[in-house]
Amino acid sequence: MDEMDFQASPRMSMGVELELQVLNTRDYNLTRGAPDLLRLLGKTPYKDLIKPEIAQSMIELNSSIHHRYDELLQELQDLRDEVTRQCGKLNLAVAGGGTHAFHQWSEQRIFDMPRFHQLSELYGYLAKQFVVFGQHVHLGCPNGDDAVYLVHMLSRHIPHFIVLSGSSPFSQGEDTAFHTARLNAINAFPLSGHMPFVQSWAEFRTFFERMKQFGVVSSMKDFYWDIRPKPGYGTVELRICDTPLTVGKAAALAAYAQALGQYYLTERPFQPSSDVYELYTYNRFQACRFGAQGNLIDPYTGQHTDIASDILASLQRVMPYAEQLQGQAGLKVLQREIEENASDTRWLRDTMAKEQSINDVVRHQARRWMTPAS
Template sequence: MIQFHPSPSFTVGLEMEFQLVDPDSQDLVDGILPLLRECADVPSIKPEFIQNTVEVASSPARNLTELEAVMRPRIARLIQGCDRLGMALCGTGTHPFCHRPAVASPGSRYRGQSRAAGWLGRHQVTFAAHVHLGLPSGEEALRVMRELKPYLPLLIALSAASPFWQGDDTRFAAFRQRVLAASRSYGPPPDFQDWTAFEHFVATMRQARMLRVIRDLHWDLRPRGDFGTLEVRVMDAQPTLADSLAFAALLRALTRFLRDTRAESTGERALRPLFWWYLKENCFWASRHGIEAQLIVDDEGSLRSLREVARTTLESLEAYAEEDERRGLERLRQNLEGSLPYQRERRIHDRTGSLRDVVRVLCEELREECG
């Protein structure tokens, strides 16, 4: 039996992954072990599977104001620790030019992941931002998971921050999605009728020795009974705290919107559940073309501009957003006008002709915000 620990109220949490880079070469550095020793006073600064990555996580927050107040000093402490060790922090979904295979972090869990992943484990060098939505029950977590699935392409496009890979412009907005697609447990989750059905699935996977813990599932949306949350994992790592907080704001307002419009068969609810292959296509094209993608929106093959979906969704959410969430929604509206992360990265490269400058500017952006 998998126990779901209810969240006391509609709490929100944030996990941000950052690249550890050399401030001179702008290449990745396998620096997590000395950084953990340097920042041992902050338990929320954690390792990830590969040693060129650091994660900083929040505790559950009651609102966006509290979440920002928790995360800003933690990121500042992380920047301070990197400075002392001669490293810098960069927020983006892939490193633009590093070719070296990654080095797995020590520990039994990571050793097991490395054995299971084989070659992929050392070459899927990607970085993400995760938002945790506190919910009252496992049933509600699965319901919200089903309702959020049609919005995965929108989240991919708005967060897309991985146009470059191993020195090339991939012509994708979110190439991180394509790198992770090679692994078995990434992508949109299946639907479950109820929490019992989810428990049966997990029990079957454990019996088959294909799953040890829930964290071995890397779905874009993942129930976390131990936290009492639905974890939204589809977003690329973001350049700044403000960019990440915008997704926390979007997801909180969107969850309220979906909850309050469940009874509606028409009207302002823009996206509805689709046949799984249509959703798969939508996610691919969102990763390829970003906000310029076209989405399948019904079983007749009707298409709708993802940019239009984004604008309509943000307008609909205004009435459901709390006061401190509106700033995040406004940032997303502004980003829609040519300032999405993948567009910003390409502009830096077009202006300077240097992928090293892309990394350098992103590091400076984060430092100016939180340093």
């Protein structure tokens, strides 16, 4: 089977990947605990849902395929609880958040797998600076043409997901003044950014084959785009989000992506246009730097608005589709956060102001992730 044959998936089925920080419980720095933690987790019923990542201080949680927000949330809670139990046996902790607040990239060690070593050899020190932590959301699509359409439509909402997931104001022990600093590490890679403007799966296959013939890529994994089609899974993969501080937020973000996808594939309110990419970098930066207060320019109308208002309008527009999919509770979590001017980034900064210790910020961050009530 050709890797670029698009494998149909049930429309708007969803799955989540979450990259987590593995911490010691002495000073809450990143630690090379992933191999031992994965060894213990390999003896549990969740062994196939928890995987290594590029560094020995990271693990990745993978949900199974879901159609409903509440079922996804329950599985993520179960995964969190199992990881927490196993961490207790090793005197480790795990945490969400898009960056670790004070680790030094030079201290990281690459996980012993061929692909990770290949990336390290190719990208040099960037591979260790790539020790950042994101959430990916997969949305099932019935065919490749729908996937291409959905990538273009969701690109309009990239600032929304940056703002709603933002949890990385600190890096290398400093406040970056960014709502999310994680994406600055990803921007350094030559194949980051967005998918080129193509209008069908056939056009995309032609583009991919050209890049492969040039030797630029060998598979879809080599594209670090904010959103990309995933033909082997039959999904569109949204890759822009920081890992939130709680599994509840992670499930809510997936519910929002699912409702947006259902809205666009049902109503088809716009024809794909390259216009969305003319303002893409500007809107993306505004979200990264200023969060909900950032300026957003609508690529279809040219109107300016603050990102918070645009998110609230979008949530209202797609709420009927969330109700059809039984995910409205997740959207209301996000709506309430925007209305209250709250965010994970603000929580981290407020914790720093209170504790006056970057180590204590990460300690509270880990506790927040690992607490069952979250």
